[in-house]
Amino acid sequence: MKADxxxxxxxxxxxxxxxxxxxxxESLKPLKAQLAQLEQDMLGILAQSGSESMRTKEGTAYVSEKVSVSCADKSAFLDFIRMNEAFDLLDIRPNKTAVQDFLTENQELPPGVNVRRETACNFRRA
Structure with a gap:
């Protein structure tokens, strides 16, 4: 096969x-909407019965809490972390762009950081 x-x-x-x-x-949208509606219906039944879960011959439905955390004020959060040495409140990972810049400027990686490179072939439309 030729390149073109x-x-x-x-x-x-x-x-x-x-x-x-x-x-x-697109084909999944109606099914996902149906699942969301069934979940709301079941939450209503559980709330009415005052139950956290309900077992039937078809299976079990139960209530769980989904938690999402985001940072509204990065500076305030980092100040709090530093002042209280609460580093366990952070997920820490290297920033790829900053590490590459550091490597270019210093010819070495920051301590504790690894870089993995792989060669890939990319394609762009003419």
């Missing part, structure tokens, strides 16, 4: 995958 044939085939295949993924995502 490989590139053409790659882009066509990538486009086909994107189309199929979009169609699949």
């Amino acid at each position: 044939e490989i590139i053409k085939s790659y882009i066509a295949t990538r486009d086909a995958i994107a189309d199929m993924e979009a169609a699949h995502k």
Whole structure:
């Protein structure tokens, strides 16, 4: 296979995958909406009965709490962390761009940081 044939085939295949993924995502919307409605219906039944869970011959429904945490004021949060040495409140990971810049400027990595590189072949539409 010649280079132009490989590139053409790659882009066509990538486009086909994107189309199929979009169609699949769209086809799941009514099912996901149905699940959301059934969940609300069951939460209503559980609330009415004052129960946290309900077992039937078909299975068990139970209430759980989903928690999401975000940072509204980064500076205030970091100040609190430093003042209270509450580093366990952080998830710490290296920032890729900052580490690459540091490596370029210093010819070495910050202590405790690893970098993994891999070669990939990318394709761009003409």
